[in-house]
Amino acid sequence: ADFDRLLSAAGDGLVVASNRQPYRHDYGDDGEVTVDRPAGGLTAGLDEVMRRVDGTWIAWGDGEADAAVVDGDDTVSVPPEGSEGDTDSGDANGTYTLRRLWLDEDEVQGYYYEVANQVLWPLCHAALGTVESCGDAWTDYRRVNGQFADAMAAAAATDADGDPLVWLHDYHLALAPRRLRDRLGSDIGGRGDGATDRTAGADPTLAHTWHIPWPSWDTFRACPNRGALLDGLLGNDLLVFHVPRYCESFLRSADRGLDGTAVDFDAGTVDYRDRTTTVRAAPMGVPVDRIREQAESMEATGFRAAFRKNRGIDRDTRLAVGVDRLDYTKGVVQRLDAFERLFAEYPEHRGEVTFVQVGTESRSAIPAYADYQDRVEAAVDRVDDRFATDDWRPVVYTTDYVSDEGLAGLYREADLAVVSPVRDGMNLVAQEYVAAGGDDPGVLVLSDQAGAHDTLGEWAVSVRPHDTEGFAAALDDALSMPERERRRRANALTDSIEDDDLDSWLGDVLGAVARVASADGGVPTR
Numbered sequence: 218a219d220f221d222r223l224l225s226a227a228g229d230g231l232v233v234a235s236n237r238q239p240y241r242h243d244y245g246d247d248g249e250v251t252v253d254r255p256a257g258g259l260t261a262g263l264d265e266v267m268r269r270v271d272g273t274w275i276a277w278g279d280g281e282a283d284a285a286v287v288d289g290d291d292t293v294s295v296p297p298e299g300s301e302g303d304t305d306s307g308d309a310n311g312t313y314t315l316r317r318l319w320l321d322e323d324e325v326q327g328y329y330y331e332v333a334n335q336v337l338w339p340l341c342h343a344a345l346g347t348v349e350s351c352g353d354a355w356t357d358y359r360r361v362n363g364q365f366a367d368a369m370a371a372a373a374a375t376d377a378d379g380d381p382l383v384w385l386h387d388y389h390l391a392l393a394p395r396r397l398r399d400r401l402g403s404d405i406g407g408r409g410d411g412a413t414d415r416t417a418g419a420d421p422t423l424a425h426t427w428h429i430p431w432p433s434w435d436t437f438r439a440c441p442n443r444g445a446l447l448d449g450l451l452g453n454d455l456l457v458f459h460v461p462r463y464c465e466s467f468l469r470s471a472d473r474g475l476d477g478t479a480v481d482f483d484a485g486t487v488d489y490r491d492r493t494t495t496v497r498a499a500p501m502g503v504p505v506d507r508i509r510e511q512a513e514s515m516e517a518t519g520f521r522a523a524f525r526k527n528r529g530i531d532r533d534t535r536l537a538v539g540v541d542r543l544d545y546t547k548g549v550v551q552r553l554d555a556f557e558r559l560f561a562e563y564p565e566h567r568g569e570v571t572f573v574q575v576g577t578e579s580r581s582a583i584p585a586y587a588d589y590q591d592r593v594e595a596a597v598d599r600v601d602d603r604f605a606t607d608d609w610r611p612v613v614y615t616t617d618y619v620s621d622e623g624l625a626g627l628y629r630e631a632d633l634a635v636v637s638p639v640r641d642g643m644n645l646v647a648q649e650y651v652a653a654g655g656d657d658p659g660v661l662v663l664s665d666q667a668g669a670h671d672t673l674g675e676w677a678v679s680v681r682p683h684d685t686e687g688f689a690a691a692l693d694d695a696l697s698m699p700e701r702e703r704r705r706r707a708n709a710l711t712d713s714i715e716d717d718d719l720d721s722w723l724g725d726v727l728g729a730v731a732r733v734a735s736a737d738g739g740v741p742t743r
């Protein structure tokens with residue numbers, strides 16, 4: 218795809234904002250800089266995008282605020298020193314600017330831990346029982362969104378010759394689009410009202426990708442401050458979800474949850490305060506070629522052999538693999554229940570297959586997450602105690618860091634991947650597994666509660682995570698699938714993820730932005 222052309226049609230520069238930064242730099246006493254990449258598909262995917270199109274990325278600079286502030290260093294050019302090897306292969310070796318916002322502890326608590334992750338995250342994943350009321354935290358959320366808006370306005374003014382594109386991401390920044398409009402002074406009169414524009418004539422297009430589900434209105438109406446959230450998001454020109462279901466739910470919420478909106482369900486638009494927000498679906502993809510290269514690398518091959526050896530997994534034992542952030546939405550506990558049922562009801566799989574769960578610690582300061590880690594460990598122990606023999610383990614669980622190459626190798630080694638979230642905006646692991654597959658491809662077991670199921674469900678073995686019995690039967694089916702059928706499905710899955718890879722997603726989003734920017738909104742992108 219011709220990103221430069223698409224980008225210039227969409228705007229004259231790119232400013233991206235997300236809560237999570239793609240790289241975390243830590244400064245040792247000796248001045249050594251180490252670089253870490255956080256978990257989660259969003260930042261890895263966007264990093265690829267930014268390397269292709271240049272621009273500025275604004276994010277929370279979690280970690281070394283003190284060290285960096287002392288150095289006056291809140292901006293780095295990516296790829297940073299020390300990141301060689303893991304980030305600059307293939308075509309994706311451009312640079313961009315990463316600008317960090319340093320938040321104080323109270324702000325992080327209120328904005329990130331409370332509103333974003335104990336209200337909006339569980340709410341959008343329809344886990345109302347996990348929502349913790351936020352009280353004062355809302356003030357922090359609003360303040361931090363204001364800080365993001367300031368930084369975006371500044372970057373939009375300096376970066377562009379003309380009108381830039383500001384692309385926001387996710388549920389941490391729901392109020393920021395409206396705040397940015399306020400900063401730009403172009404709130405009244407909508408686009409093109411340059412008279413009150415305070416950023417040197419720039420009239421950015423605002424696009425926002427919401428990477429998690431948008432819940433049904435009946436769930437969303439439980440949201441404290443639901444009107445303010447909708448008002449914030451309707452500061453965007455374009456709002457993008459992964460699948461059409463979420464678009465429909467959002468339109469319904471905008472219709473019911475906020476006075477003064479005019480929603481056109483067929484066109485997918487919301488008119489509000491003299492602006493039209495276009496709502497579109499664009500399912501995110503993965504960098505298929507890069508993952509394939511990783512799966513074929515020496516490191517991957519070495520990792521596969523070493524993993525079996527170190528974990529005491531026999532060469533002939535088949536592997537099923539799960540890879541997740543340790544989040545209660547990911548269904549890891551239900552998955553372990555299903556494996557327990559499999560080994561109980563279908564004893565022929567005992568000694569023949571080991572389930573490998575790779576878990577990445579996440580948001581552990583939140584009690585629901587700490588509890589979840591404990592529950593996963595307890596379930597692993599339970600299944601192990603019940604079935605393990607001297608030379609076979611039913612489950613191997615690890616929270617060790619695994620490199621991208623190692624992960625791609627593990628995917629290729631596995632006869633099945635089990636991706637079974639109880640709810641998930643998209644889920645890129647399902648696609649990564651398919652991308653890593655080789656000559657002897659495996660089977661994808663996929664929850665019908667993942668956004669990815671809307672695009673891949675037809676060729677996956679579908680499961681409903683809470684239906685333990687059905688889940689176990691599906692695992693048995695997957696393990697017993699005849700080779701021809703397995704290849705037929707794998708080929709179809711591969712075609713699908715190749716057609717809808719990361720580049721194609723970027724093209725879709727930028728194409729939609731360009732149409733909206735040329736005041737030609739209302740043309741469906743898909």
Ligand code: G6P
Nearest residue numbers: 237256257258259387428429580
């Ligand atoms: C999900 C969210 C992302 C987030 C990621 C990791 O994928 O959609 O916005 O970055 O989880 O979570 P964390 O809280 O560590 O950023």
